[in-house]
Amino acid sequence: MSLYSVLATAAVALSSLAVATAPRSVLAFLAFQGALLFVYLARIPTWLRVGLLGVALLLLMPLIGAFNGYYLEVATQVGIFAALALGLNIVVGLAGLLDLGYVAFFAVGAYSWAIFGSPHANVIFGGGFPLAGVWFYAFLFVGLFVAAITGILLGLPVLRLHGDYLAIVTLGFGEVIRVLANNLDKPINLTNGPKGITPISRPPAPLGLPYGEYFYFLVLLIVVVVVLVNRRLEDSHIGRAWEAIREDELAARAMGVPLVRMKLLAFACGASFAGIMGVLFSAKQVFINPESFTFLESIGVLAMVILGGMGSIPGAVLGATVVTVLNLQVLKGLSLWLNELKNAGVTVLGYSLADLPTQFEPAKYERMIFGVILVLMMIFRPQGILPARRRQRELAHLER
Amino acid sequence: MDYPLLLGIFPQVFLDGIILGFMYALIALGYTMVYGVLEFINFAHSEIFIVGAFVGVELLLGLKSVGLLDGLPWPLVLFLTLVAGMAASGLLAVTVERVAYRPLRNAPRLIPLISAIGISFFLQDLIRLFESLWRNAFNLVYPTIDVLNLRFELTETIDVSVKSLVVIVAALLMLWALHVIVNRTTIGTAIRAVAEDQAAASLMGINVNRIISLTFLIGGAMGGAAGVLFGVQYGLINPYTGFIPGLKAFTAAVLGGIGNIPGAMLGGLVLGLLEAFAASYLSLLTGGAFGAEYKDIFAFSVLIVILIFRPKGLLGEIVRERA
Numbered sequence: 021m022s023l024y025s026v027l028a029t030a031a032v033a034l035s036s037l038a039v040a041t042a043p044r045s046v047l048a049f050l051a052f053q054g055a056l057l058f059v060y061l062a063r064i065p066t067w068l069r070v071g072l073l074g075v076a077l078l079l080l081m082p083l084i085g086a087f088n089g090y091y092l093e094v095a096t097q098v099g100i101f102a103a104l105a106l107g108l109n110i111v112v113g114l115a116g117l118l119d120l121g122y123v124a125f126f127a128v129g130a131y132s133w134a135i136f137g138s139p140h141a142n143v144i145f146g147g148g149f150p151l152a153g154v155w156f157y158a159f160l161f162v163g164l165f166v167a168a169i170t171g172i173l174l175g176l177p178v179l180r181l182h183g184d185y186l187a188i189v190t191l192g193f194g195e196v197i198r199v200l201a202n203n204l205d206k207p208i209n210l211t212n213g214p215k216g217i218t219p220i221s222r223p224p225a226p227l228g229l230p231y232g233e234y235f236y237f238l239v240l241l242i243v244v245v246v247v248l249v250n251r252r253l254e255d256s257h258i259g260r261a262w263e264a265i266r267e268d269e270l271a272a273r274a275m276g277v278p279l280v281r282m283k284l285l286a287f288a289c290g291a292s293f294a295g296i297m298g299v300l301f302s303a304k305q306v307f308i309n310p311e312s313f314t315f316l317e318s319i320g321v322l323a324m325v326i327l328g329g330m331g332s333i334p335g336a337v338l339g340a341t342v343v344t345v346l347n348l349q350v351l352k353g354l355s356l357w358l359n360e361l362k363n364a365g366v367t368v369l370g371y372s373l374a375d376l377p378t379q380f381e382p383a384k385y386e387r388m389i390f391g392v393i394l395v396l397m398m399i400f401r402p403q404g405i406l407p408a409r410r411r412q413r414e415l416a417h418l419e420r
Numbered sequence: 421m422d423y424p425l426l427l428g429i430f431p432q433v434f435l436d437g438i439i440l441g442f443m444y445a446l447i448a449l450g451y452t453m454v455y456g457v458l459e460f461i462n463f464a465h466s467e468i469f470i471v472g473a474f475v476g477v478e479l480l481l482g483l484k485s486v487g488l489l490d491g492l493p494w495p496l497v498l499f500l501t502l503v504a505g506m507a508a509s510g511l512l513a514v515t516v517e518r519v520a521y522r523p524l525r526n527a528p529r530l531i532p533l534i535s536a537i538g539i540s541f542f543l544q545d546l547i548r549l550f551e552s553l554w555r556n557a558f559n560l561v562y563p564t565i566d567v568l569n570l571r572f573e574l575t576e577t578i579d580v581s582v583k584s585l586v587v588i589v590a591a592l593l594m595l596w597a598l599h600v601i602v603n604r605t606t607i608g609t610a611i612r613a614v615a616e617d618q619a620a621a622s623l624m625g626i627n628v629n630r631i632i633s634l635t636f637l638i639g640g641a642m643g644g645a646a647g648v649l650f651g652v653q654y655g656l657i658n659p660y661t662g663f664i665p666g667l668k669a670f671t672a673a674v675l676g677g678i679g680n681i682p683g684a685m686l687g688g689l690v691l692g693l694l695e696a697f698a699a700s701y702l703s704l705l706t707g708g709a710f711g712a713e714y715k716d717i718f719a720f721s722v723l724i725v726i727l728i729f730r731p732k733g734l735l736g737e738i739v740r741e742r743a
Contacts, residue, residue: 118530120537177728184461184533185727188670192720195667199717207709315663319537326534377556380549388545394538398531399523 024062031055032072036080043087046353049094052076052084053341060334077240082233092232094348096304099239100297102340103246105324106333107293110250112322113331113408114259115286116266118187121174121194122321125291127201127313128170129163129298131211134308137221143209156223159299167295168288175287179280182269194318201310216309220302235304242300243337246293250333253289262286263331316387320347323390326397329404338406343393347386355383426704431578433700434693439584439653441692442591446646447669448676448684449598450513450639456615456679457635458521460529463536466666467543468513468640472505472647473657474547477560479504484563494567498586502648509644512543513636522629540663547659559658562651587649594645595685601638602681611635615679664716668695671723677733686734695719 035055038048059072085092104126111119135141137156141149178189205213225234253259261282264272273279302308324343328335362373397404447469454462479501483489489497520539524532551558568583602608613621614631622628650665651657668691676687699712726733 116530118533177724181727181731184529185674185731187530187533188461188667188674189724189727191667192671192723196717196720199713203711203713319541322534322537377552379552379556379558385545385549387541388549391538391540391542391545395520395535395542398527398535398538399520402527402531 105336111290115262120191123317124197125294129295130302163299171287171291218307332408335406437693437696441689445688448673452684464539466662469643470662472509472644475508476648505644505648506641510641513640683735
């Protein structure tokens with residue numbers, strides 16, 4: 021056993037103990053996540069790495085969830101965004117097509133189950149709805165296909181556009197989907213407008229699992245599948261074709277890469293991951309409305325991809341974790357802490373915190389965080405925190 | 421169908437469309453000038469625009485609090501507000517270029533675009549942070565100046581408010597000034613030279629960096645003026661208001677042919693008119709099935725259709741592709 025192996029095991033054990041003893045402490049949970057990152061990065065044998073990560077994610081995480089259910093919710097959200105980031109990673113990171121309306125595909129998936137999995141479908145089709153919970157599993161695939169087809173539909177008209185124009189058109193597309201979701205309560209009531217759809221059925225949970233744990237495991241399963249698919253794609257001829265298009269479209273075409281098919285495939289693949297997660301998201305939340313599918317969400321997913329490193333699979337997962345945890349825990353924790361200080365009447369340098377304006381709430385400043393992340397990453401580390409291996413090799417070559 | 425009604429509201433809708441169009445034209449100039457020299461979409465321009473509106477409202481509220489708002493003659497107040505908004509937005513645009521775009525001048529195309537999106541998001545929340553701490557509110561309303569709300573009745577169905585006339589006149593003056601600067605002065609020649617070919621321009625002794633800063637200054641100032649006029653015309657602003665008009669103005673710039681200054685003006689007017697008519701007539705023509713909410717979709721559809729069938733826009737020239 022090397023020193024690193026001992027350290028990694030100890031880190032996981034100690035941090036999970038810390039969470040168990042102080043289940044309300046955000047710092048303890050952050051330490052647990054840090055330990056997982058350390059396990060991933062440390063030089064330890066593969067069997068130990070896989071074993072530790074497996075134990076942590078399959079056993080420790082649900083246990084932690086038993087102490088503090090909110091952490092399980094955070095972990096589930098991280099998983100959902102990890103799948104979204106991996107999907108966008110294909111479009112932006114591998115194929116180099118900047119998509120600013122990615123959340124539209126998530127919305128398409130979410131609405132496909134929300135409409136049929138709730139009594140709302142009765143308004144459109146008469147009676148017989150909601151569909152039974154088991155249909156949820158079928159709709160995971162329906163959502164996948166519908167999103168993929170939407171991806172192709174978006175891809176077809178914009179195939180000829182490059183770079184910035186493509187970005188603006190996809191942004192417009194995202195807005196169009198949101199405006200449609202907001203307004204298609206007439207002439208036919210398809211989406212129930214801004215009021216949203218509820219209640220959305222959930223599948224019967226197997227083995228009597230509580231829903232928190234059930235959705236956690238389901239998300240974990242999907243993320244693992246998505247990661248595997250991504251890894252296989254990356255080094256296949258399709259993945260190489262995408263990277264060729266990203267680096268130089270003309271050269272790729274000259275080498276016989278079928279541009280149209282490959283670009284559409286990138287859009288469809290990226291969209292399908294978002295679609296499947298959308299279906300899951302609607303069942304998990306029980307309620308959806310257009311507010312969950314704004315431009316802010318698209319930029320959030322983009323920030324995850326860029327933070328982790330465009331084109332890098334571990335990067336996308338790390339980016340999703342960092343941004344989600346920042347949003348759900350660090351900023352919220354900061355707001356709560358500030359409020360406590362305010363109520364306690366603490367003064368800093370003679371300034372009473374109770375005089376702070378009520379409109380000032382750290383939890384509301386996620387855009388600022390996204391913005392700073394995007395700008396700083398572009399200026400100082402455009403390859404991201406965990407750059408893709410191929411890109412790393414290229415950059416190393418350039419420096420020599 | 422109620423034809424007399426459709427015809428009756430026509431002049432009013434036309435007027436609204438013209439006002440909206442001038443607003444878009446002023447904002448679109450910022451996009452198109454920057455695109456002309458750097459070939460990149462300054463995504464943060466919508467926030468530069470709304471900063472102008474916020475500086476304007478702060479100045480007016482400040483004047484009001486010391487009781488000068490009604491004491492000073494209103495044209496002077498408006499002029500001061502416009503100048504303040506233009507100065508703030510222009511300087512902000514120059515700063516943004518210096519901090520977030522210049523280090524990325526030679527990077528691949530997507531890199532500065534992503535940086536610009538970051539700046540846009542950062543500025544939105546920065547305004548919110550500032551106003552939350554300063555006024556404990558970030559939805560601000562422009563204080564009313566009574567003269568501006570006077571309305572002339574032209575006919576039974578059409579009336580024009582003084583502020584609409586002010587907006588139109590101010591926008592026309594601004595566009596004329598820009599036209600003179602770009603086409604009649606040495607600076608304008610330098611800007612056009614840099615847009616044409618940076619390397620050749622620098623060989624002719626033009627300081628390219630300074631001209632690029634100047635382009636951002638002028639474009640930003642136009643955006644700031646549009647911001648103040650937007651506030652005067654529509655009243656309510658918040659830090660996120662700039663996003664949609666910014667996007668529409670970009671559409672207008674593309675519609676007219678991006679990089680082309682008269683094109684941006686034409687594109688703005690066309691888009692403003694299209695949108696005003698869509699907003700008023702869609703619901704009437706479809707019997708209420710599709711209402712004014714669809715005007716945004718309408719604008720984006722216009723953008724997509726232009727990009728597919730006429731990517732160079734109405735007045736656009738052929739833009740070389742950069743590898």
